[in-house]
Amino acid sequence: MIDLIINIILLAFLAITAVAIIRSTNLFASIMLFGIFSLLSATLFVVMDALDVAFTEAAVGAGISTILMLTTLVLTKNHNEKRSHAHRPWLSLAVVIITGMVLVYGTLDIPGFGDPAAPANMHVAQYYINNALPETGVPNIVTAVLASYRGFDTLGEVAVIFTAGVAVLLLLGGKPSIPNSNSNPGINKKREEDET
Amino acid sequence: MFIVVSLAILITMGLALARAIAGPTVYDRIAAVNLFGTKTVLLIAVWAFISGRTDLLDIALVYALINFIGVIAVLKLVTVGDFHSSSVDETDPAKADTE
Structure with a gap:
């Protein structure tokens, strides 16, 4: 009963947040609302017992992608630029x-x-349920499938994610020759005096 | 009792959501997102006790860590502008205070 109420309220919050993201003309507000959207989705996943998905959603959706979008916003310098609603959707x-x-x-x-009679649960799922623990020694079946049966697949995913992370860091992080950097203390000093 | 607590947390989430949507300044929205993350942690903790799965408490703790680091990063981006010039700009308020 209470899980139904929580689900309904969380889904209503999701809808409100989505409409607010669409209607918002402030890009910073949109990014912050995206973070809230990810947190709401993660909570819904937890209530629906999908812990690993919820954890990924919280780490990637609420944590990393908010920061990446904010960094992009800062780099492109259109902090206060208004979005127009001129097009006809x-x-x-x-x-x-x-x-x-x-x-x-x-x-x-x-x-x-x-x-239990669903087609997805009739073929290999039965095999994993019966044999995952004696074959791999991992008590959690999902972890056994991801880390043992699909170990090479997961290793490839780790390589892909590492490459993507390096590429994003190179794009957003490496710009040493701008005036506002450590390599040019004179300009920093001047800027500091202007601010104070 | 847990039901009442979860309903109260949901109401607080609604208030934080309203502030995040309406908030006029940048810092209102950051505070609203931080509050929303905290309420998420609390809701997951309450849900752990409602459903009897106390291993969710570890997930709630990790959510608290992610929320904290995320808000710190957002604040640094908003006030400093980027990540790598932090060592210069971070000392600016301190210097201004001592001067």
Whole structure:
């Protein structure tokens, strides 16, 4: 009962936040609201018992991507530039609504949440449930699948994420030749005097 | 009792959301996001006791860490401008105070 109430209220907050992001003309406010959106999604995932997804959502959505978008905003220097609502989004709105209706229609055939007779649970899931602990020694089945059965896949993902992280750091972090840097103390001194 | 607590936390989340949407200055919004993250931690902790899965408390602690580091990074970006000129600009307020 209480989980239903929490789910409904959190989903209502999600909808309010999404509308506020769309309607907002301040880019900084949009980024902050994106952070709140990620926190709400993570809470919903926790309530729905998807702990690993929730953890990823909180770390990447609320933590990293907020900072990355803010860094981009600072680098592109349009902090106070207003977004215009001049375009007419009716075609996009129609496409989105039709796609959403088709997707909702598609969910009607999906078996219930956690249904043991669902097709996804009939083939390899049974094997993992029976053999994951004796074969890998990992008590959590999801961890056993990710870290042992799909170990090379996870290793490749780690390489991809590491490469992406290095690329993002090079794009956003490495600019030593601007006036506001440590390598030029004279300009910093002057700027400091101007500020004080 | 946990139900009442969770409802109170949800109401507080709604207030923080209203401040994040309406907040006129940058710092209102940062404070609202920080408050929202704290309420998320509390809601997950309460949910751990409602559902009886106390291992969620560890997740709540990690959320608190992420929230803290994120807010620190956002504040540094807003006040300083970027990450690498921090050692110069961070000392500016201290110098201004001592002078």
